[in-house]
Amino acid sequence: MDALILQILNGLDKGSAYALIALGLTLIFGTLGVVNFAHGALFMIGAFCAVTLNRLFNLSHEVEVPGETDFLGNPLMRDVPYLYDIVGESAGAAIIDWSVPLAILFAIPIMIIVGVIMERGLIKHFYKRPHADQILVTFGLAIVLQEIIKYYYGANPIPTPAPDAFRGSFDFGAMIGFDPNTIIYPYWRLVYFCFSVVIIGAVFAFLQFTTFGMVVRAGMADRETVGLLGIDIDKRFTIMFGLAAAVAGLAGVMYTPINSPNYHMGMDFLVLSFVVVVVGGMGSLPGAVLAGFLLGILESFASMREVINFVPGINQVIIYLVAIIILLTRPRGLMGRKGVMED
Amino acid sequence: MSKTNLTRRGVLRTGAVAGAGLALPTYLSAASHSGFTNAPGDSTVTLGFNVPQTGPYADEGADELRAYELAVEHLNGGGDGGMLPTFSSKALDGTGILGRKVEYVTGDTQTKSDAARASAKSMIEKDGAIMITGGSSSGVAVAVQALCQEAGVIFMAGLTHSNDTTGKDKRANGFRHFFNSYMSGAALAPILADNYGNDRKAYHLTADYNWGYTTEEAVRNSTEALGWETVAAVKTPLTQTDFSSYIAPVLQSGADVLVLNHYGGNMVNSLTNAVQFGLRDKQVNGKNFEIIVPLYSRLMAKGAGANVKGIFGSTNWHWSLQDEGSKAFVKSFGTKYGFPPSQAAHTCYVQTLLYADAVTRAGSFNPCAVVEALEGFEFDGLGNGPTLYRAEDHQCFKDVLVVKGKENPTSEFDLLEIVEVTPRDQVTYDPSIFGGELGTCNPGA
Numbered sequence: 001m002d003a004l005i006l007q008i009l010n011g012l013d014k015g016s017a018y019a020l021i022a023l024g025l026t027l028i029f030g031t032l033g034v035v036n037f038a039h040g041a042l043f044m045i046g047a048f049c050a051v052t053l054n055r056l057f058n059l060s061h062e063v064e065v066p067g068e069t070d071f072l073g074n075p076l077m078r079d080v081p082y083l084y085d086i087v088g089e090s091a092g093a094a095i096i097d098w099s100v101p102l103a104i105l106f107a108i109p110i111m112i113i114v115g116v117i118m119e120r121g122l123i124k125h126f127y128k129r130p131h132a133d134q135i136l137v138t139f140g141l142a143i144v145l146q147e148i149i150k151y152y153y154g155a156n157p158i159p160t161p162a163p164d165a166f167r168g169s170f171d172f173g174a175m176i177g178f179d180p181n182t183i184i185y186p187y188w189r190l191v192y193f194c195f196s197v198v199i200i201g202a203v204f205a206f207l208q209f210t211t212f213g214m215v216v217r218a219g220m221a222d223r224e225t226v227g228l229l230g231i232d233i234d235k236r237f238t239i240m241f242g243l244a245a246a247v248a249g250l251a252g253v254m255y256t257p258i259n260s261p262n263y264h265m266g267m268d269f270l271v272l273s274f275v276v277v278v279v280g281g282m283g284s285l286p287g288a289v290l291a292g293f294l295l296g297i298l299e300s301f302a303s304m305r306e307v308i309n310f311v312p313g314i315n316q317v318i319i320y321l322v323a324i325i326i327l328l329t330r331p332r333g334l335m336g337r338k339g340v341m342e343d
Numbered sequence: 344m345s346k347t348n349l350t351r352r353g354v355l356r357t358g359a360v361a362g363a364g365l366a367l368p369t370y371l372s373a374a375s376h377s378g379f380t381n382a383p384g385d386s387t388v389t390l391g392f393n394v395p396q397t398g399p400y401a402d403e404g405a406d407e408l409r410a411y412e413l414a415v416e417h418l419n420g421g422g423d424g425g426m427l428p429t430f431s432s433k434a435l436d437g438t439g440i441l442g443r444k445v446e447y448v449t450g451d452t453q454t455k456s457d458a459a460r461a462s463a464k465s466m467i468e469k470d471g472a473i474m475i476t477g478g479s480s481s482g483v484a485v486a487v488q489a490l491c492q493e494a495g496v497i498f499m500a501g502l503t504h505s506n507d508t509t510g511k512d513k514r515a516n517g518f519r520h521f522f523n524s525y526m527s528g529a530a531l532a533p534i535l536a537d538n539y540g541n542d543r544k545a546y547h548l549t550a551d552y553n554w555g556y557t558t559e560e561a562v563r564n565s566t567e568a569l570g571w572e573t574v575a576a577v578k579t580p581l582t583q584t585d586f587s588s589y590i591a592p593v594l595q596s597g598a599d600v601l602v603l604n605h606y607g608g609n610m611v612n613s614l615t616n617a618v619q620f621g622l623r624d625k626q627v628n629g630k631n632f633e634i635i636v637p638l639y640s641r642l643m644a645k646g647a648g649a650n651v652k653g654i655f656g657s658t659n660w661h662w663s664l665q666d667e668g669s670k671a672f673v674k675s676f677g678t679k680y681g682f683p684p685s686q687a688a689h690t691c692y693v694q695t696l697l698y699a700d701a702v703t704r705a706g707s708f709n710p711c712a713v714v715e716a717l718e719g720f721e722f723d724g725l726g727n728g729p730t731l732y733r734a735e736d737h738q739c740f741k742d743v744l745v746v747k748g749k750e751n752p753t754s755e756f757d758l759l760e761i762v763e764v765t766p767r768d769q770v771t772y773d774p775s776i777f778g779g780e781l782g783t784c785n786p787g788a
Binding site (some may be wrong): 002003006007009010011013014065068070071072076150154155156157158159161167168169181182184185186188189257258259260262265268299300303304305308315316 | 402575578585587592596616619643646648649650663674677
């Protein structure tokens with residue numbers, strides 16, 4: 001029982017990332033009808049916003065350390081962040097420690113701008129082209145973006161730790177009556193799960209309770225009629241693209257303490273997120289969220305030693321097997337709308 | 344009065360024919376009839392550096408390339424000479440190799456066997472490379488080594504740690520200076536016994552490819568010989584990025600040690616996840632929970648950040664070594680590039696020097712002469728102490744470093760501290776234990 005609870009918890013944080021990326025993908029597909037294979041790259045750019053802010057906070061000048069030498073025998077120089085000079089050492093250290101949460105504020109405008117530029121500069125030219133063209137061009141864009149990141153940040157993962165207050169883990173098992181050390185869960189993964197729930201809730205509330213959201217939903221249902229009413233739906237959809245980019249970017253920012261970011265992380269999530277979208281139902285926002293968490297938990301279960309011993313290699317294919325079964329039995333996915341991707 | 348029919352055109356024509364006739368034997372002996380592939384001309388010789396320039400090990404590949412460029416500079420008499428003055432063999436004099444200036448071409452392995460073979464083939468067939476060296480993966484090394492054997496050129500492996508490279512997949516034309524999984528296990532075991540005792544339960548997470556298998560096998564054999572019990576060994580996909588679902592069951596298994604048979608990004612992520620799950624803060628079976636990383640590199644340690652503190656592993660070489668060879672190399676590399684070299688850079692630099700030295704001692708670029716010069720070659724002064732290139736499997740035998748993540752690093756390079764230099768005798772093994780056949784050298788042509 002404790003093992004099952006543990007894997008559910010693991011699946012929730014993995015599912016959180018899938019759900020956030022799939023949510024953005026679905027928003028873009030639902031509004032613009034574009035299959036955006038560069039969405040994983042937006043997740044990666046978000047993560048590198050956190051890296052960049054951390055580096056900005058750590059911009060330093062050198063101070064000689066008396067009596068010590070470097071590897072060449074020259075006087076040892078220690079880096080002292082300019083931030084220490086500006087706000088004092090303890091305040092500077094605290095700001096650097098909290099650089100990942102602070103990067104949320106840094107990433108939102110950057111991701112919206114990146115999203116809008118991407119949509120206006122490239123993707124709008126492919127609205128009326130076949131999905132295959134859209135996939136090719138956005139996939140190409142994703143590769144270009146990741147190569148740019150690799151050029152400037154290198155190929156190795158870059159450690160970007162969580163604030164001290166959220167490092168380590170807590171004994172969830174002991175809290176609910178199991179033996180100590182049976183269900184251990186890291187604080188930051190809990191933060192990530194809560195963060196994703198808040199973001200998902202905010203996106204749904206935005207679409208449900210604002211006039212802007214209402215127009216967007218109307219446009220998703222019948223773009224032509226909304227246009228005939230004199231509403232500039234294209235402009236709103238461009239903004240939605242920016243928002244979807246911001247959602248992916250925030251997912252990336254908060255993911256950095258879980259796994260050190262590298263230039264390839266977007267691709268690692270992209271394919272699985274597409275499976276999530278298809279399983280959830282193309283164009284269905286609740287479907288994307290539901291499928292994200294569901295497949296995250298299933299993947300987690302499939303990685304259990306007992307399961308792998310029983311069916312070797314199942315951890316590698318479980319998501320695709322489930323996708324096949326769901327699409328055979330429910331071709332529109334779990335919550336897909338009639339008429340979407342059926343032509 | 345006699346008349347000679349000597350004309351300007353006639354002289355030129357006769358001269359050209361005579362010149363071609365005189366040059367023909369040289370051409371035939373140097374190229375197609377030299378008896379070996381890509382025999383160099385009189386002025387230059389071309390080496391092929393096949394490293395990952397793109398893909399997950401691109402940073403490691405970049406460091407390897409820096410080392411190769413430095414080695415070429417030193418072989419041609421440039422710079423401060425690096426390890427040439429400290430090398431026990433004095434055959435190299437900074438005038439290239441056998442009087443030929445050393446040139447080089449590069450290829451991108453992408454850390455993929457097929458791409459690595461394609462780039463090596465191109466360097467051999469199009470660029471005339473007489474020796475191929477490099478790589479940051481055992482899969483790549485084994486694949487390129489086999490290609491070089493077929494093509495009749497020498498392969499001087501870069502960073503490859505699997506037992507297979509000089510074990511079941513060894514080839515007569517291939518040589519490895521880097522240590523291997525067996526040596527890691529043999530070097531680590533006594534240190535683990537001293538620090539963690541003989542009554543431990545180990546849980547292995549192993550990268551699902553040949554390097555992972557041989558490393559797990561080596562560490563299991565060594566630790567089980569100490570009295571440790573292996574409670575589980577789980578294969579993890581090479582493409583895995585989040586290891587939480589593999590880490591989470593570790594505590595439930597009753598294990599009190601986690602062995603991460605991972606390298607590169609896999610190691611960075613699995614170690615980060617293990618620390619996140621608080622494994623190192625736990626007490627299991629009345630003991631502190633411990634993590635072990637059998638193969639360390641400084642570039643990996645940098646990626647894992649503070650998570651490496653206090654964790655044991657092994658490495659082929661470290662820039663903080665204080666022997667004359669290491670100091671000379673670190674000074675040379677550090678002055679040129681501004682930071683200390685990695686173990687990958689060191690092994691690549693050394694391999695280039697060893698090849699050049701073997702050619703010079705043999706007096707020939709013929710691969711079979713080079714093989715003969717390297718087999719059983721004893722040398723010193725290249726950073727690892729007295730070293731033997733064993734004839735039976737073309738594996739170098741030298742001291743192995745056991746290192747630990749440093750608790751209080753003074754710089755971004757100062758991440759590992761050497762806790763033990765395991766003597767060569769302790770990591771030497773019977774060449775027959777891994778099977779495979781060396782075969783005979785192939786000069787090609």
